[in-house]
Amino acid sequence: MGTDATESILTVPNLSQNGMRYLRKVTRVPNMLDVLRKEMQRVRAEGNRYFQKGDFSEAIDNYTRCIQIGRGFQLSGAKRCRAFGDDIMTVAASNRAQAYLELRMWEKALSSADDALYLDPHHVKSLFRKGKALQGLQEYEKARAAFESVLELRPQNDSCKQALKEVTIAYHQSVTGEYDLRDYFVHGGDPPLCSDFVGPVEIRRTLDRGRGLFLTQGVQAGELLLVSNALGLGGSESLLDSPDCWVVNLACDFLQLFDSSQRYAYQLHYLRGTEETDDEKEVPPLKLYIPGSDWAPDPDRRLKPPSFNVAYTKARLNSFDASRIGDPNSSRLGTNLKRMIEEHEASTFQICAVWALPSLINHSCVPNCSTNTVGKAMFVRAGQSMPAGTQISIPYVVSECMDRSNSMKIWDFECSCEKCVLDKRVEPLVAELYERYKVQMNEFYGMDGYKVGKEPNLQVYKIASEQVDLVEDAIANLPFELNDTERNWIRFAFQRAYILQLVQCPHDVTRLERIDLVRRVLAIYSAINVGTFGLNMYLSVELLRGIEQEYGEGSKEYRSARRVVRHNLNRVLGPVDDDFLQDLLAVNFKKDEYSPFYRT
Numbered sequence: 057m058g059t060d061a062t063e064s065i066l067t068v069p070n071l072s073q074n075g076m077r078y079l080r081k082v083t084r085v086p087n088m089l090d091v092l093r094k095e096m097q098r099v100r101a102e103g104n105r106y107f108q109k110g111d112f113s114e115a116i117d118n119y120t121r122c123i124q125i126g127r128g129f130q131l132s133g134a135k136r137c138r139a140f141g142d143d144i145m146t147v148a149a150s151n152r153a154q155a156y157l158e159l160r161m162w163e164k165a166l167s168s169a170d171d172a173l174y175l176d177p178h179h180v181k182s183l184f185r186k187g188k189a190l191q192g193l194q195e196y197e198k199a200r201a202a203f204e205s206v207l208e209l210r211p212q213n214d215s216c217k218q219a220l221k222e223v224t225i226a227y228h229q230s231v232t233g234e235y236d237l238r239d240y241f242v243h244g245g246d247p248p249l250c251s252d253f254v255g256p257v258e259i260r261r262t263l264d265r266g267r268g269l270f271l272t273q274g275v276q277a278g279e280l281l282l283v284s285n286a287l288g289l290g291g292s293e294s295l296l297d298s299p300d301c302w303v304v305n306l307a308c309d310f311l312q313l314f315d316s317s318q319r320y321a322y323q324l325h326y327l328r329g330t331e332e333t334d335d336e337k338e339v340p341p342l343k344l345y346i347p348g349s350d351w352a353p354d355p356d357r358r359l360k361p362p363s364f365n366v367a368y369t370k371a372r373l374n375s376f377d378a379s380r381i382g383d384p385n386s387s388r389l390g391t392n393l394k395r396m397i398e399e400h401e402a403s404t405f406q407i408c409a410v411w412a413l414p415s416l417i418n419h420s421c422v423p424n425c426s427t428n429t430v431g432k433a434m435f436v437r438a439g440q441s442m443p444a445g446t447q448i449s450i451p452y453v454v455s456e457c458m459d460r461s462n463s464m465k466i467w468d469f470e471c472s473c474e475k476c477v478l479d480k481r482v483e484p485l486v487a488e489l490y491e492r493y494k495v496q497m498n499e500f501y502g503m504d505g506y507k508v509g510k511e512p513n514l515q516v517y518k519i520a521s522e523q524v525d526l527v528e529d530a531i532a533n534l535p536f537e538l539n540d541t542e543r544n545w546i547r548f549a550f551q552r553a554y555i556l557q558l559v560q561c562p563h564d565v566t567r568l569e570r571i572d573l574v575r576r577v578l579a580i581y582s583a584i585n586v587g588t589f590g591l592n593m594y595l596s597v598e599l600l601r602g603i604e605q606e607y608g609e610g611s612k613e614y615r616s617a618r619r620v621v622r623h624n625l626n627r628v629l630g631p632v633d634d635d636f637l638q639d640l641l642a643v644n645f646k647k648d649e650y651s652p653f654y655r656t
């Protein structure tokens with residue numbers, strides 16, 4: 057138990073001289089202590105009632121009041137008052153710790169549990185709550201020690217055994233970067249808790265983009281670079297049209313971090329805002345993001361919440377789409393074609409989040425890393441093999457628009473990646489075609505053209521195919537040479553035509569032709585690397601399905617398609633061995649009437 061606990065409990069009452077005199081007097085009154093004990097119990101019970109109703113702030117006020125009465129008497133000077141009400145205060149402080157836990161106010165929960173343990177070092181519930189607070193602070197080793205003390209006193213305590221298991225796993229994850237997510241990826245269900253992890257990266261200043269994250273060693277595609285739990289979440293109807301709503305939501309979430317933990321408050325502090333120019337912005341210590349590390353700044357430099365404006369700006373400049381948090385399926389193997397279209401075209405409610413360390417990664421429309429969320433934890437993996445010193449990049453938003461300035465505007469910068477440079481060059485040359493494409497795709501909304509059913513929509517197929525042909529002609533006639541990847545970047549701007557041609561293709565299109573269509577769409581997504589990973593994974597599995605039906609499992613075509621699947625899964629899910637792949641395929645190869653190869 058630290059000195060903090062002693063200090064905090066001793067400084068609770070704030071009695072005036074008159075108050076002290078009064079207390080000394082009343083403690084001499086016969087039965088007064090009984091009366092006061094009853095009063096303490098009543099106030100504590102009142103706290104319990106508020107707790108039951110879910111009003112944790114009122115509960116905390118009552119528990120504090122109960123402690124104030126007890127400490128007031130203890131400090132009143134009378135000898136017989138020295139240990140007055142310790143038993144009642146222990147429980148009040150312990151319950152207050154639980155109320156703080158409910159509010160995710162980890163530091164206060166810890167200090168309240170310590171208050172209770174100061175009075176009774178073997179108070180089991182307080183030891184447990186201390187462990188939970190430390191778990192919330194990602195201090196896994198210290199949490200483990202607290203849970204172990206509980207189990208010494210109560211070896212059969214099942215919740216504590218479970219909590220000990222959780223922090224042991226979390227500690228292992230945070231140190232090794234090994235996460236056993238197989239079961240979750242294969243069977244879905246509630247996302248497992250994942251600890252933060254910092255792999256082979258460092259934070260450095262860049263020449264022109266403020267700070268960025270760089271590799272400290274060479275990595276292979278799929279290697280885990282970092283895992284980060286969301287600092288805050290915000291939601292609204294639409295991400296790009298009305299950012300105000302979710303930014304305000306997020307900013308409010310941010311302000312609560314200051315009641316939660318200084319570590320998280322500092323992570324927020326270092327996020328990009330507009331108070332300083334990029335060059336002046338400090339490079340945060342990497343330790344700040346490593347669970348259990350001794351990152352702490354001078355204890356006198358406790359951060360106070362920023363103004364709402366600052367929180368708002370930080371929310372705006374650092375948030376990414378987090379819709380996948382609410383959809384465990386899309387963290388797994390992507391979705392079937394029906395859902396793929398629905399999600400892509402009709403996204404309505406948007407959730408946004410800020411992840412502290414990923415927020416220091418700069419954007420590229422052709423990123424070299426993948427991001428995937430498991431619950432609130434964002435996993436960042438290398439999307440390709442890269443040497444030490446490479447600056448890593450992620451897509452803040454994946455947009456097919458050739459002019460992405462609108463969708464990027466909330467982040468306040470103009471992207472100048474290779475794809476942006478190419479798009480700017482090509483856009484005027486395909487302007488008329490692009491306008492027609494956009495009008496047509498919007499018309500399809502009106503006529504349910506995006507609905508995927510068992511019966512293909514032949515009109516949509518015809519129009520989509522015509523557009524694909526026009527795009528292919530336009531690409532072939534561009535007045536400059538392009539490589540395969542660049543051609544696919546341009547196709548990506550027209551991607552919906554390619555997808556609709558695939559999903560609405562008539563029954564008489566042969567399996568080989570379908571295989572070609574899947575291959576083509578997959579090549580388009582692969583060219584923008586891992587930005588639309590769900591689709592990459594899904595389409596590569598579909599390709600394998602088609603090839604298995606066409607050529608059989610023993611064929612070289614099948615083996616090569618399996619390598620493609622493994623590569624795409626690996627970049628997002630990490631190492632995929634044969635058993636894991638088999639399990640994933642077994643799930644995905646279930647009868648799916650929206651597959652392009654169903655009944656072909």
Ligand SMILES: C[S@@+](CC[C@H](N)C(=O)[O-])C[C@H]1O[C@@H](n2cnc3c(N)ncnc32)[C@H](O)[C@@H]1O
Nearest residue numbers: 265266267328373374415416417418419467469
């Ligand atoms: C999420 S932060 C990324 C980290 C940021 N560089 C920092 O120092 O905090 C987003 C901000 O980084 C800068 N940024 C990110 N990607 C960029 C890019 N591709 N080109 C120019 N600026 C970029 C912009 O100032 C943007 O508002």
